[in-house]
Amino acid sequence: KAGVTQTPRYLIKTRGQQVTLSCSPISGHRSVSWYQQTPGQGLQFLFEYFSETQRNKGNFPGRFSGRQFSNSRSEMNVSTLELGDSALYLCASSVGGADTQYFGPGTRLTVL
């Protein structure tokens, strides 16, 4: 089975711009979770989607949003980028959300 894929792998944006990241889960997985990883804060949970519905949300501002499509693929969007949004953004998929999560390689976002 193919693993979790994320596109693009690298992004460079400037402050104030917006960005959309994409995640394709493992075939048969219906839950997709998103995390932000920084050296200072470690891995922090953004949100989780299951069957196109957001079931859980972390403590991030409304500039961070996401969605899931009927084929379980997911996107996350960050609007009005700030320097502090520079991070590795990881998505993980699982069958139902309560079981093992498998991570993609991440999208490294740099905000200048």
Next chain:
Amino acid sequence: QKEVEQDPGPLSVPEGAIVSLNCTYSNSAFQYFMWYRQYSRKGPELLMYTYSSGNKEDGRFTAQVDKSSKYISLFIRDSQPSDSATYLCAMSGRGSTLGRLYFGRGTQLTVWP
């Protein structure tokens, strides 16, 4: 207090050593316990998955969970230079934590030849 505490290290050991990595947690609702390995500039890779208390062995890796003490461990036997990476403990439960993993900060391990 963070929900999951993990000593960030760094930890440096010679090849062949036994490595012990540990995490403590505060949320008694956690039922699923995982260890991930992350190489530099890569996504976390699942190493071990344990449900509730007990031990689980997979090759050179052994995971232990003690729910009464809220303490989990990962042991690596006969460590190899290829084991050099950051090790992250993670845990989750059901209900309000569904779909969300709570991570430790990660322990950076270096195994030198």
